[in-house]
Amino acid sequence: MAFFRSIAALSKLRSRVGQQSNIANSVRLLQTQTTSNLDLYSELKELIPEYQERVKKVKKDYGTVQLGNTTVDMVIGGMRGMTALLWLGSSVDPDEGIRFRGMTIPDCQKKLPAAIPGGEPMPEAILWLLLTGKIPSKQQVDSLSQELRSRATVPDYAFKTIDALPVSAHPMTQFATGVMALQTQSEFQKAYESGISKSRYWEPTYEDCMNLIARVPAVAAYVYRRIYKDGKIIPLDDSLDYGANYSHMLGFDDPKMLDFMRLYITIHSDHEGGNVSSHTAHLVASPLSDPYLAFAAALNGLAGPLHGLANQVINVGTLEVLRWIRSIVAEFGTPHISTDQLKDYVYKTLNSGQVIPGYGHGVLRKTDPRYTCQREFALKHLPDDPLFLLVSKLKEVVPPILTELGKVKNPWPNVDAHSGVLLNYFGLTEENYFTVLFGVSRSFGIAPQVCLAL
Numbered sequence: 337m338a339f340f341r342s343i344a345a346l347s348k349l350r351s352r353v354g355q356q357s358n359i360a361n362s363v364r365l366l367q368t369q370t371t372s373n374l375d376l377y378s379e380l381k382e383l384i385p386e387y388q389e390r391v392k393k394v395k396k397d398y399g400t401v402q403l404g405n406t407t408v409d410m411v412i413g414g415m416r417g418m419t420a421l422l423w424l425g426s427s428v429d430p431d432e433g434i435r436f437r438g439m440t441i442p443d444c445q446k447k448l449p450a451a452i453p454g455g456e457p458m459p460e461a462i463l464w465l466l467l468t469g470k471i472p473s474k475q476q477v478d479s480l481s482q483e484l485r486s487r488a489t490v491p492d493y494a495f496k497t498i499d500a501l502p503v504s505a506h507p508m509t510q511f512a513t514g515v516m517a518l519q520t521q522s523e524f525q526k527a528y529e530s531g532i533s534k535s536r537y538w539e540p541t542y543e544d545c546m547n548l549i550a551r552v553p554a555v556a557a558y559v560y561r562r563i564y565k566d567g568k569i570i571p572l573d574d575s576l577d578y579g580a581n582y583s584h585m586l587g588f589d590d591p592k593m594l595d596f597m598r599l600y601i602t603i604h605s606d607h608e609g610g611n612v613s614s615h616t617a618h619l620v621a622s623p624l625s626d627p628y629l630a631f632a633a634a635l636n637g638l639a640g641p642l643h644g645l646a647n648q649v650i651n652v653g654t655l656e657v658l659r660w661i662r663s664i665v666a667e668f669g670t671p672h673i674s675t676d677q678l679k680d681y682v683y684k685t686l687n688s689g690q691v692i693p694g695y696g697h698g699v700l701r702k703t704d705p706r707y708t709c710q711r712e713f714a715l716k717h718l719p720d721d722p723l724f725l726l727v728s729k730l731k732e733v734v735p736p737i738l739t740e741l742g743k744v745k746n747p748w749p750n751v752d753a754h755s756g757v758l759l760n761y762f763g764l765t766e767e768n769y770f771t772v773l774f775g776v777s778r779s780f781g782i783a784p785q786v787c788l789a790l
């Protein structure tokens with residue numbers, strides 16, 4: 337299976353050709369400027385032409401600079417470890433994890449606007465940051481919230497297209513089908529057919545990206561309500577921001593769940609360009625397939641159990657353990673499972689030829705900071721939840737066993753090992769649906785990259 341690793345961001349290009357500070361200066365784009373347009377389009381209209389010029393200049397001045405050697409392992413491993421793509425939004429350091437435009441998750445939690453005092457960063461804020469490289473004000477974020485709501489209407493035929501599938505179809509299949517139905521509204525396709533100039537491709541692409549991001553929660557919520565709640569649809573609430581609205585349309589209005597949803601979307605948005613979903617979108621968009629086509633393709637990659645679907649599998653695992661906890665509780669009157677019992681469970685999984693879902697990574701070599709921030713959220717809001725305690729215990733038990741195997745490069749937990757426990761706590765217990773949440777979030781990372789690659 338091919339995992340493509342990328343050059344991540346221009347900042348990574350800097351470190352790879354470290355001494356050549358001229359390159360560093362040339363590629364330090366967008367991040368240091370301080371325009372203050374209230375709407376994102378006006379902001380980008382100033383920034384993108386300059387970005388395009390800088391990319392041209394880097395190409396002209398440094399186009400022949402070598403960025404490393406290609407080994408047989410890299411080729412067999414599906415370009416793993418090969419510097420191969422330009423990815424502006426984020427970069428992943430093996431030890432430190434994700435940085436969005438240079439900002440770690442704790443930086444984002446400190447600096448990006450929240451919907452409530454002391455709350456989690458809003459997805460609208462990460463979108464602004466990924467697209468512009470700048471930290472938006474609360475006013476800018478609120479204006480973006482409003483704009484996304486105004487774009488959120490989904491045509492009825494998209495729902496009917498989903499209805500043509502059996503209810504038993506996997507939620508990811510239904511979601512990707514709904515996204516394909518939205519594609520008929522592509523502004524890029526229309527503009528291309530009418531002969532738009534190359535330098536302006538980004539404009540209808542931006543329209544498509546914003547419409548796509550605005551509309552996917554309604555499609556995703558429809559899939560959830562159709563499969564699990566007898567098709568009773570909950571309409572968008574005009575007073576809510578993006579993350580809160582998605583949770584609301586799913587049927588969850590606990591303020592803590594709304595804030596968790598904001599955090600969830602923020603941290604799942606982007607993970608450099610080499611992961612399967614992001615790379616797929618980048619590849620599919622490169623021949624000018626529009627953002628809907630690129631995003632639907634990405635969803636199909638995300639639906640693989642070694643990528644996004646791992647969050648579903650870990651929950652099948654944990655729910656099995658939960659059933660086990662219940663039987664222990666029934667028998668002994670206590671929910672505490674011993675470390676030895678858990679170890680046996682992990683060995684049983686490995687001995688049956690399966691991987692331990694939620695552990696390991698193509699790039700990371702330490703615990704995923706996305707796992708850590710979800711753990712911190714859980715410690716704050718549900719410290720005594722039995723499933724959370726179990727997931728915490730798994731973190732003690734699994735890494736030494738994986739290390740013992742001698743071949744696993746990263747025995748530590750990744751993002752997928754934790755999200756399900758939190759969703760389950762708030763009542764979203766249908767684990768087959770979890771990857772759809774991941775998909776909605778990933779539109780935030782993919783869309784800016786598709787826009788900026790033009």
Ligand SMILES: CC(=O)SCCNC(=O)CCNC(=O)[C@H](O)C(C)(C)COP(=O)(O)OP(=O)(O)OC[C@H]1O[C@@H](n2cnc3c(N)ncnc32)[C@H](O)[C@@H]1OP(=O)(O)O
Nearest residue numbers: 642643646691692693694695696697698743744745746750
């Ligand atoms: C959002 C995300 O996509 S995060 C990742 C989500 N996926 C998972 O959690 C699934 C479990 N993890 C895995 O399967 C892997 O760690 C991957 C796919 C994420 C990364 O794969 P790789 O880069 O090939 O990992 P690595 O180089 O460490 O693999 C070496 C060996 O260790 C094994 N290994 C890696 N992780 C695990 C694990 N969690 N459990 C058991 N074995 C593992 C590999 O299967 C491979 O075995 P093989 O040589 O017999 O084929």
Ligand SMILES: O=C([O-])CC(=O)C(=O)O
Nearest residue numbers: 606607610611612698699
């Ligand atoms: O980076 C990867 O290979 C997988 C991952 O964690 C993601 O896409 O979020």
